[in-house]
Amino acid sequence: MKELKPAILFVIVFTILCGGIYPAVVTGIASAVFPKQAKGSFITDKNGRMVGSSLIGQPFSDLRYFWPRPSATSDFGYNPVASGGSNSGPTNPDYLKTVADRVKSLHDTGIQGNVPADLVEASASGLDPHISPEAAKVQVPRVAKARGVTEEALNKLVAAHTEDRQLGILGSLRVNVLALNLELDKLAP
Amino acid sequence: MxxxxxxxxxxxxxxxxxxxxxxxxxxxxxxxxxxxxxxxxxxxxxxxxxxxxxxxxxxxxxxxxxxxxxxxxxxxxxxxxxxxxxxxxxxxxxxxxxxxxxxxxxxxxxxxxxxxxxxxxxxxxxxxxxxxxxxxxxxxxxxxxxxxxxxxxxxxxxxxxxxxxxxxxxxxxxxxxxxxxxxxxxxxxxxxxxxxxxxxxFSDYKTVPLVQPTTYDKPRLDDKGNPLKDAKGNPITESVTAQSVTIPMGPVASQEAIxxxxxxxxxxxxxxxxxxxxxxxxxxxxxxxxxxLLISGGLTYTFGRMAGNPRQGWALLAVMLAILILALGVLYWAESNGNPLVAKLGVYGINMEGKETRFGLAGSSLFTVATTGTSCGAVNTMHDSLTPLGGMMPLSLILLSEVIFGGVGTGLYTMLAFVVIAVFVAGLMIGRTPEFLGKKIEAREMWMSIITVLTSGILILVFSGVAMMVPSAVASMANPGAHGLSEVIYAFASMSNNNGSAFAGLNGNTIFYNLTGAVAMFIGRFAPIVASLAMAGSLAEKKYVPPSLGTLPTDKVPFVLWLTLVIVIVGALTFFPALSLGPIVEHLTMLGGN
Incomplete structure (x- = not known):
């Protein structure tokens, strides 16, 4: 039992070092060098009011807005304190019914033919801020009609908000839905 | 691709x-x-x-x-x-x-x-x-x-x-x-x-107004916080509009890195x-x-260098890479085909359920095999929503005792236990005393290696079997049928091998899973550790036997292939029946359209 004393002392030492000093140092450097990111990448409007985070998606269901991906967070979609996916298995009958309902509600808004998977399948985090460029494009006619703007103007807006692969290689092409909708409100209020 | x-x-x-x-x-x-x-x-x-x-x-x-x-x-x-x-x-x-x-x-x-x-x-x-x-x-x-x-x-x-x-x-x-x-x-x-x-x-959680307020049905609660139900037993709900949401904060990066x-x-x-x-x-x-992957990969070279033969380390890395890339290929293929049952509903594209847009399929698939080949268990994709064969890849990597890079340290010592077994079996076949790095492999080393390799398998099969007989444990499944069985096997595989990822539909916060899981994690961690240290002690005491003509070279391609086979065969023999009843049945029913 000679090892009991160092066992206890090392638990205390490493708790202070790894649990106290290390996170404190990271916080200090991070808030000095990358203050915006460290705080949560929040977006403010021209009055300085916080309107959301560019990393956290928001629920949109109005015909006048581009819709995000479905979200399986509890209470309501895009609830940031309840991150998570649906965890539905691929053959679960309830899940297949949910997807069929989502396809129908898209068709009800005038979208025709097959729809892109990301627009009817829930994300892993439930907070995914992005949709694919295809998912944005199929919504253009609906938003154009609801806002009374030309589809051409909206296509341009979507193209301008399509983020390239990072460093030209990594990840996929994507559109930030919140940023796109905020811009939409400025373009055609 | x-x-x-x-x-x-x-x-x-x-x-x-x-x-x-x-x-x-x-x-x-x-x-x-x-x-x-x-x-x-x-x-x-x-x-x-x-x-x-x-x-x-x-x-x-x-x-x-x-x-x-x-x-x-x-x-x-x-x-x-x-x-x-x-x-x-x-x-x-x-x-x-x-x-x-x-x-x-x-x-x-x-x-x-x-x-x-x-x-x-x-x-x-x-x-x-x-x-x-x-x-x-x-x-x-x-x-x-x-x-x-x-x-x-x-x-x-x-x-x-x-x-x-x-x-x-x-x-x-x-x-x-x-x-x-x-x-x-x-x-x-x-x-x-x-x-x-x-x-x-270290801020408080932030309240942020929504650009478009969202309306949802909220269950009504009685004074004690239990949901109220109407005469037919359906929950009573009221329509509520959320004007703002709460975004959690915290010291995330410092924890994310480690x-x-x-x-x-x-x-x-x-x-x-x-x-x-x-x-x-x-x-x-x-x-x-x-x-x-960094530390577990690096430790193979550390091993080769300390053992005075870096090729030996590269040989182990080759085995790990081969199986990792194979699993990556199958997972990518299965997911890129999408879900045929969903395609029938008028949807095109890869399976996006439980995936994030930004990573792309390559980034999601690579993360999934890396986190389950090692004992990491972080997820950037919800494994429960993978296609059946796709989901079988992370499950199989965990079931192989996590030697495909493996946890930091655990991957290497478990891989060395597999090496001992492979050398021993090869030794029996060619009629020589098995030896590795100049140390004779004898009964004691075999025992310790078998404890290291098989502990998790026994825990998984026993606890999954018990769970199937306990009604409350079965009720924790989120998905019915074969997929539900996969959830339970995955849970015990993950805990026994100290991975930590989940087919997360399973509700694990019950007394049954909390306690059986605690036992599985504890034994699954410390039995192999003590066995490995005992093997270290016994090996250190042995004298060095210089390699002779009859020594099996363990740093060449044939041994790499042999070791890969041993790992796959041990895993397959232990788990084939369970995998057949879970993911494989589900795959067939999915293709059959039911």
């Missing part, structure tokens, strides 16, 4: 392979007490720690003392975390006023983090205070990773030392793992992750590395996958 996905996957592996040798060399120097570029800063710190804790650095330990120190230290760590979780309500740094964990959840969580499993039956943003995350979980991410690493190093010493009674000093190995390897890398990576958008602060580096995997948030605040960009995603 589009060319970008090929390119990013290939570049990833090139970058990883390029770092194996320099990083493996660095780790070997650290454990052998040689000077490195960090020595001028850290040697004084190191000596200070030894003085505070009363450690004599010249004292070498036999395997029993080494194991006793390791177990005592880990038990103390577990007790400390258990206490923090039970006292959470009265401890500081708790802006959301989270209450204490229930005793069985606290027990499960304490053992989960002590054993490097990081199975989580709670959701971080709704249950854990900043104090718990930092002084509890972050600390355990470091110490449990270091524990795995020192066992691997002790086992290497067993192979290298001749007629020796000692295998090193546990306290010195532990301190060096944390001070020279884990802390500096975590610090650099945490800052890098913040640059990508991972948060790092969570990946130490193959721990316990997410700050419920969505783990799928959460945009844990993994905001495709680049942060690749960096996190890189961290997951």
């Amino acid at each position: 589009n060319p970008y996905e090929w390119l990013q996957t290939i570049l990833f592996f090139i970058a990883l392979l390029a770092l194996i040798k320099p990083f493996g060399t660095f780790m070997a120097k650290v454990y052998q007490g040689e000077r490195t570029f960090l020595s001028p800063v850290f040697v004084p710190c190191e000596n200070l720690l030894y003085r505070i804790c009363g450690v004599d650095t010249d004292e070498e330990m036999g395997w029993k003392v080494y194991a006793a120190g390791l177990l005592l230290f880990n038990v103390m760590c577990g007790v400390a975390l258990f206490a923090i979780l039970l006292l959470q309500g009265v401890l500081p740094l708790n802006p959301q006023k989270f209450p204490a964990f229930s005793w069985h959840l606290a027990l499960n969580t304490a053992i989960s983090f002590t054993t490097n499993t990081n199975w989580q039956n709670y959701s971080g943003e709704q249950a854990a205070s900043y104090f718990t995350q930092m002084f509890g979980f972050t600390v355990h991410n470091f110490v449990s990773a270091a524990t795995g690493m020192v066992v691997a190093i002790a086992l290497i010493r067993g192979f290298v030392r001749r007629k020796a009674s000692a295998i090193g000093n546990f306290w010195v190995d532990l301190t060096r793992s944390i001070l020279y390897i884990l802390l500096p890398l975590s610090l650099v990576y945490a800052i890098f992750l913040v640059s990508q958008g991972v948060i790092q602060n 969570k990946e580096l130490g193959t721990n995997g316990g997410g700050f948030f419920n969505a783990n590395s799928a959460h945009p605040y844990e993994n905001p960009t495709p680049l942060s995603n690749m960096a996190e996958i890189f961290l997951i």
Whole structure:
């Protein structure tokens, strides 16, 4: 039992070092060098009011807005304190019914033919801020009609908000839905 | 696969392979007490720690003392975390006023983090205070990773030392793992992750107005907080409009870095590395996958270098890479085909359920095989929603005892147990005394290797079987039929192998899963550790037998193939029936359209 004393002392030492000093140092450097990111990448409007985070998606269901991906967070979609996916298995009958309902509600808004998977399948985090460029494009006619703007103007807006692969290689092409909708409100209020 | 996905996957592996040798060399120097570029800063710190804790650095330990120190230290760590979780309500740094964990959840969580499993039956943003995350979980991410690493190093010493009674000093190995390897890398990576958008602060959760308020049906509660039901038993709901949402904050980056580096995997948030605040960009995603594989990959070179034959280390890495890339290919293929049942509904594209848009399929697939080949268990994709054959890949990688890179240290010592078995079986076939690195492999080594390799398999099959007979355990399944069985097998596979990822539909926060899981994690962690240390002790005592004509070369291609086969056959023989009833049946029903 000679090892009991160092066992206890090392638990205390490493708790202070790894649990106290290390996170404190990271916080200090991070808030000095990358203050915006460290705080949560929040977006403010021209009055300085916080309107959301560019990393956290928001629920949109109005015909006048581009819709995000479905979200399986509890209470309501895009609830940031309840991150998570649906965890539905691929053959679960309830899940297949949910997807069929989502396809129908898209068709009800005038979208025709097959729809892109990301627009009817829930994300892993439930907070995914992005949709694919295809998912944005199929919504253009609906938003154009609801806002009374030309589809051409909206296509341009979507193209301008399509983020390239990072460093030209990594990840996929994507559109930030919140940023796109905020811009939409400025373009055609 | 589009060319970008090929390119990013290939570049990833090139970058990883390029770092194996320099990083493996660095780790070997650290454990052998040689000077490195960090020595001028850290040697004084190191000596200070030894003085505070009363450690004599010249004292070498036999395997029993080494194991006793390791177990005592880990038990103390577990007790400390258990206490923090039970006292959470009265401890500081708790802006959301989270209450204490229930005793069985606290027990499960304490053992989960002590054993490097990081199975989580709670959701971080709704249950854990900043104090718990930092002084509890972050600390355990470091110490449990270091524990795995020192066992691997002790086992290497067993192979290298001749007629020796000692295998090193546990306290010195532990301190060096944390001070020279884990802390500096975590610090650099945490800052890098913040640059990508991972948060790092101590603010209260932020309330943010919604651009478009959202309306939803909220269940009505009675005075006691139970949901009210109407005469037909349906819940009574009322329509509520949310004008704003609450966004959780916290010191995330500091935990994220060590969570990946130490193959721990316990997410700050419920969505783990799928959460945009844990993994905001495709680049942060690749960096996190890189961290997951870095130490386990590097340790193969450390092993080769310490054993005086770097080719031996490369041989082990080749086995790991071969199986990892095979699993990656199958997973990518299965997911890119999409879900035929969903396609029938008028949907095109890959299976996107449980995936994030930004990572792309390559980034999601690579993360999934990396996190389950190692014992990490962080997820950027919800494994429960993968297609049946896709989901079988992470499950199979865990079932192979996590030697495909494996957890930090655990991957190497489990792989060495497989090597011992492979050498022994080959030795029997060619009629020679089996030997590895000049050490004779005898009954004792075989016993210890078998304990290391088979403990988790026994735990998985026994506990999954028991769960099928307990109605309340069956009721925890989120998906019906074959998929539900996959959820339960995955849960016990994940806990017994200290992975921590989940087919997360299963509701694990019940007394049954909390307690059986705690037992599975504890035995699954410490039985192989003690067996490996015992093997280290027994090997160190042996004399060196120089290689002769009859010695099986273990650093050449035929042995690499043989070792791969042994790993696959042991895994297949143990789990084929279970896999047939779960994912394989589900795949066939999916193709059949039911």
